[in-house]
Amino acid sequence: xxxxxxxxxxxxxxxxxxxxxxxxxxxxxxxxxxxxxxxxxxxxxxxxxxxxxxxxxxxxxxxxxxxxxxxxxxxxxxxxxxxxxxxxxxxxxxxxxxxxxxxxxxxxxxxxxxxxxxxxxxxxxxxxxxxxxxxxxxxxxxxxxxxxxxxxxxxxxxxxxxxxxxxxxxxxxxxxxxxxxxxxxxxxxxxxxxxxxxxxxxxxxxxxxxxxxxxxxxxxxxxxxxxxxxxxxxxxxxxxxxxxxxxxxxxxxxxxxxxxxxxxxxxxxxxxxxxxxxxxxxxxxxxxxx
Amino acid sequence: xxxxxxxxxxxxxxxxxxxxxxxxxxxxxxxxxxxxxxxxxxxxxxxxxxxxxxxxxxxxxxxxxxxxxxxxxxxxxxxxxxxxxxxxxxxxxxxxxxxxxxxxxxxxxxxxxxxxxxxxxxxxxxxxxxxxxxxx
Amino acid sequence: xxxxxxxxxxxxxxxxxxxxxxxxxxxxxxxxxxxxxxxxxxxxxxxxxxxxxxxxxxxxxxxxxxxxxxxxxxxxxxxxxxxxxxxxxxxxxxxxxxxxxxxxxxxxxxxxxxxxxxxxxxxxxxxxx
Numbered sequence: 001x002x003x004x005x006x007x008x009x010x011x012x013x014x015x016x017x018x019x020x021x022x023x024x025x026x027x028x029x030x031x032x033x034x035x036x037x038x039x040x041x042x043x044x045x046x047x048x049x050x051x052x053x054x055x056x057x058x059x060x061x062x063x064x065x066x067x068x069x070x071x072x073x074x075x076x077x078x079x080x081x082x083x084x085x086x087x088x089x090x091x092x093x094x095x096x097x098x099x100x101x102x103x104x105x106x107x108x109x110x111x112x113x114x115x116x117x118x119x120x121x122x123x124x125x126x127x128x129x130x131x132x133x134x135x136x137x138x139x140x141x142x143x144x145x146x147x148x149x150x151x152x153x154x155x156x157x158x159x160x161x162x163x164x165x166x167x168x169x170x171x172x173x174x175x176x177x178x179x180x181x182x183x184x185x186x187x188x189x190x191x192x193x194x195x196x197x198x199x200x201x202x203x204x205x206x207x208x209x210x211x212x213x214x215x216x217x218x219x220x221x222x223x224x225x226x227x228x229x230x231x232x233x234x235x236x237x238x239x240x241x242x243x244x245x246x247x248x249x250x251x252x253x254x255x256x257x258x259x260x261x262x263x264x265x266x267x268x269x270x271x272x273x274x275x276x277x278x279x280x281x282x283x284x285x286x287x288x289x290x
Numbered sequence: 291x292x293x294x295x296x297x298x299x300x301x302x303x304x305x306x307x308x309x310x311x312x313x314x315x316x317x318x319x320x321x322x323x324x325x326x327x328x329x330x331x332x333x334x335x336x337x338x339x340x341x342x343x344x345x346x347x348x349x350x351x352x353x354x355x356x357x358x359x360x361x362x363x364x365x366x367x368x369x370x371x372x373x374x375x376x377x378x379x380x381x382x383x384x385x386x387x388x389x390x391x392x393x394x395x396x397x398x399x400x401x402x403x404x405x406x407x408x409x410x411x412x413x414x415x416x417x418x419x420x421x422x423x424x425x426x
Numbered sequence: 427x428x429x430x431x432x433x434x435x436x437x438x439x440x441x442x443x444x445x446x447x448x449x450x451x452x453x454x455x456x457x458x459x460x461x462x463x464x465x466x467x468x469x470x471x472x473x474x475x476x477x478x479x480x481x482x483x484x485x486x487x488x489x490x491x492x493x494x495x496x497x498x499x500x501x502x503x504x505x506x507x508x509x510x511x512x513x514x515x516x517x518x519x520x521x522x523x524x525x526x527x528x529x530x531x532x533x534x535x536x537x538x539x540x541x542x543x544x545x546x547x548x549x550x551x552x553x554x555x
Contacts (some may be wrong), residue, residue, distance in 0.1 A: 052384035065537055148553070185376070190374030197394055221381045230370060230399070273335040310439065313432045313468075344439060344457065346464040347522040375457035382458060383465075383526035384512060 004120050008051035011105050015147030019101035062130045075138040082142030083288045091139045095132040111145050159185050161192040169198045174207030182218040186225055188235050199231045200269045216251040223256050236265035294319045302334040308341050316352045322395045334403035335360050338370030339419050350385040357390040366406045368400035429477040447482050449490040451552050459550040462527035466496050469523050474500020491551040503538040
């Protein structure tokens with residue numbers, strides 16, 4: 001058993017206290033996000049685990065089974081912190097401030113034995129460095145999860161399917177169409193077709209900044225899928241520059257019904273569904289009255 | 291051997307596929323359906339796949355075959371009720387079921403068939419009735 | 427799981443569905459994966475008279491996925507590049523099996539030597555990307 005492990009055992013209380021005060025003295029600490037008791041509990045657990053793991057004699061391989069409880073606690077802490085909105089600095093300091101606490105305790109214990117002190121401090125350094133790498137990794141992973149969830153939410157928000165008339169749906173697409181987005185668009189459009197029993201869908205691309213061959217391919221896919229369901233798909237909102245690029249790129253949209261504006265697409269949809277919309281002209285009303 | 295029942299509805303044939311087809315069953319269906327078309331002189335075939343969760347290229351090919359075979363015998367084929375997930379998968383697979391008409395549900399498929407056969411269907415029915423009179 | 431008969435295809439598809447439901451895959455992604463699996467298993471039956479499939483749940487950076495490994499001792503594929511082209515088929519099918527399956531899943535790997543058999547590995551992630 002090495003000195004640090006013994007020390008962690010015997011002077012756990014002192015180390016914990018000095019670690020806590022190190023943490024608390026950090027100006028960046030967000031006591032609004034985590035209570036002191038909670039922090040105390042977390043730190044206590046971690047120290048216990050560390051003492052147990054170091055007692056096994058393994059002091060450099062943190063991926064060994066002895067360190068599993070520790071990496072687990074750390075991952076847990078970092079992920080919750082990432083979700084709660086802690087900064088990477090705060091999360092990183094959590095482990096790094098322990099380093100100082102242990103080093104202080106070691107200094108007291110091994111006063112005068114410089115060589116031994118150096119060895120132990122270096123070992124603790126290495127160990128805690130690798131543990132803080134784990135913290136960072138999981139912290140970033142936690143943040144990535146947040147980002148992934150948000151991008152899912154955004155893509156869901158940005159694809160509203162509107163029922164404009166009995167049997168007619170409209171879907172304004174805003175922003176670029178990539179393959180992930182196309183799938184969301186297709187899914188919500190097709191589901192809505194089933195839900196409402198609509199037989200015509202208008203895809204309005206006025207809000208799509210540019211149409212390249214990939215975007216065109218996604219559009220064609222959406223149209224084909226709609227057709228397989230037994231509904232017709234009209235693409236509207238094709239601006240002059242988009243028409244130009246489509247022709248220059250040699251994209252064949254001849255199998256697809258296209259219209260320049262949503263209004264004319266709607267008109268086409270009406271005539272396909274044999275719906276007539278009339279405006280009451282004033283003269284006939286007058287004529288009627290007379 | 292399992293078989294998929296084929297219902298005759300006036301001049302149309304209606305098939306509702308309730309189970310995931312394995313190959314033999316699908317091939318049987320193709321056979322039975324084509325035989326029925328020639329026997330009854332049906333003008334349209336409705337295939338309801340609303341309960342089918344997987345259509346792979348083999349199933350797609352069977353559907354295409356049924357459509358083109360009955361097409362030669364002057365019967366239109368309408369596939370109805372495809373699941374959204376199935377439609378997306380087929381498109382991704384590169385299968386667009388050329389030559390097969392589609393509709394949202396059986397009712398809309400029936401309307402579509404009636405539109406497709408249109409006026410000469412009525413005429414034919416008159417003739418059929420005359421024929422029936424004579425045979426009686 | 428051993429695949430030797432046609433009826434195994436439906437059984438196998440149900441197994442894949444079980445696994446993908448377990449990790450909470452969405453319906454569309456499930457359908458894509460199962461369709462791809464169906465294509466590959468059909469190929470295996472047709473060209474190699476069956477083979478073996480391993481279904482596994484794997485995870486990578488906070489994402490779960492399903493991995494399917496198809497192994498057969500069939501005749502193998504001489505020209506993989508050609509086999510991966512749309513519309514190419516040595517049998518009388520549409521020639522969509524391999525390239526279609528590749529388009530349906532996130533990761534696709536094929537290894538084959540003539541006379542030694544073929545091994546296809548596909549991975550589909552829960553979120554489909």
